[in-house]
Amino acid sequence: IKEIKDGKGGVTYFKRKGKYANQKIKYVRCPKEFQTMARKDGYVMEHRLNVAKKMNRPLTRAESVHHINHDATDNRIENLMLFKTNADHKRYEHGQDIKPLWQL
Numbered sequence: 001i002k003e004i005k006d007g008k009g010g011v012t013y014f015k016r017k018g019k020y021a022n023q024k025i026k027y028v029r030c031p032k033e034f035q036t037m038a039r040k041d042g043y044v045m046e047h048r049l050n051v052a053k054k055m056n057r058p059l060t061r062a063e064s065v066h067h068i069n070h071d072a073t074d075n076r077i078e079n080l081m082l083f084k085t086n087a088d089h090k091r092y093e094h095g096q097d098i099k100p101l102w103q104l
Helices: 032-037 046-055 086-093
Strands: 002-005 011-015 025-029 043-045 064-067 080-083
Touching: 025 046, 032 046, 043 046, 046 064, 046 080, 064 086, 080 086
Parallel strands: none
Antiparallel strands: 002 011, 011 025, 025 043, 064 080
């Protein structure tokens, strides 16, 4: 995984490998009220921050955000679902009847 600074200040991207290698993960500066979700450098994944803002609370480390259209660059709130754990997220992905914690 390689970090890419975009020069805009407050945004970084991580290149990935494997199935979704063409989709970079966007990190943004984390607001103080959601600081518990941030990395040590103060950045947080944008899709996690978007869900946290909508829920009006920080997400736990265990909670997993799913992109409905499988496009990790599409962080629109209507494209996101929240699962209690990554295990629930994976079971949902494999067709089990798992209900998300949250969906718009």
